[in-house]
Amino acid sequence: MPNWQMPKAGLLITPKTLVVTRGYQTEKLTALGIDSSGYGNWCDPAFFIGLSIQAGTESGISAEGNINMVTELVQHRRVPLDEPLALTGQIQWVRPVPRGLRIRTEVEISLPDGTPVLSVARESLKPNPDRVGARGAGEQAALVIADPQALQRVASYALTPEATQAYSSEGNAIHYNVEAAQAAGFQAPIIGGGQGVHFITQALWQGGIDQMDLAIYFRRPVFWDEPVWVGIKPDESAAGLIKGEKVATEIRINGLVRPRTGSQP
Numbered sequence: 001m002p003n004w005q006m007p008k009a010g011l012l013i014t015p016k017t018l019v020v021t022r023g024y025q026t027e028k029l030t031a032l033g034i035d036s037s038g039y040g041n042w043c044d045p046a047f048f049i050g051l052s053i054q055a056g057t058e059s060g061i062s063a064e065g066n067i068n069m070v071t072e073l074v075q076h077r078r079v080p081l082d083e084p085l086a087l088t089g090q091i092q093w094v095r096p097v098p099r100g101l102r103i104r105t106e107v108e109i110s111l112p113d114g115t116p117v118l119s120v121a122r123e124s125l126k127p128n129p130d131r132v133g134a135r136g137a138g139e140q141a142a143l144v145i146a147d148p149q150a151l152q153r154v155a156s157y158a159l160t161p162e163a164t165q166a167y168s169s170e171g172n173a174i175h176y177n178v179e180a181a182q183a184a185g186f187q188a189p190i191i192g193g194g195q196g197v198h199f200i201t202q203a204l205w206q207g208g209i210d211q212m213d214l215a216i217y218f219r220r221p222v223f224w225d226e227p228v229w230v231g232i233k234p235d236e237s238a239a240g241l242i243k244g245e246k247v248a249t250e251i252r253i254n255g256l257v258r259p260r261t262g263s264q265p
Helices: 024-030 047-058 162-168 178-183 193-204
Strands: 013-018 068-077 085-097 100-110 116-127 152-158 212-218 226-233 236-242 247-255
Touching: 013 047, 013 162, 024 162, 047 085, 047 100, 047 116, 047 193, 085 116, 152 193, 193 212, 193 226, 193 236, 193 247, 212 236
Parallel strands: none
Antiparallel strands: 013 085, 068 116, 068 212, 085 100, 100 116, 152 226, 212 247, 226 236, 236 247
């Protein structure tokens, strides 16, 4: 087992260079039932939710059992596939809550020349195993989507365990192992936050996105075999992943800049 570090404010994520290849994007999105061809030469920014978590585990910060609560995803410019990217980051703060620890981590993605392309700020819950069933994980933001039926339904998906296992990477077994999920208090494995966001970014991406600023709130767990659908407000101010009539993941769209007509797809 790795020698895990206890999360604390100021703890640095080891800087690394990473490449999101076209093959990787195609493989992972295809596993989820998403057509990757619409992204052209560009990366689905939702990948960096998981990639930032992975960078933390590689730096000795365990993600096992952790639960995404809030992610702020800001794309400064489109992220190229098959090109090296630099990742840096650190833990900003750690706060005790009734269920364990709430942790805020900020990660920056840039081109080799230092040009920023993406920022990911994530607040997660690190549950205390002695407090399974406890309630309270810190301050909750106001609802973004009051009525899911007011959304324009744009896509539906039937989740399967096989798809979630094919998408998931090692590091948090509650997403792919029944025993681990049940030990954490879930009836079955839950999909990772980033996996659910892929369904929403795919719906938003139509025609491409040059810049965007998203505040993502993970309201309810989505089990790996549930049907879900994606809805977008007609004015593109919000979007959500819905299970039944309840919001599972909702996004406040603070900014969205699409490419000019005739620019590279």
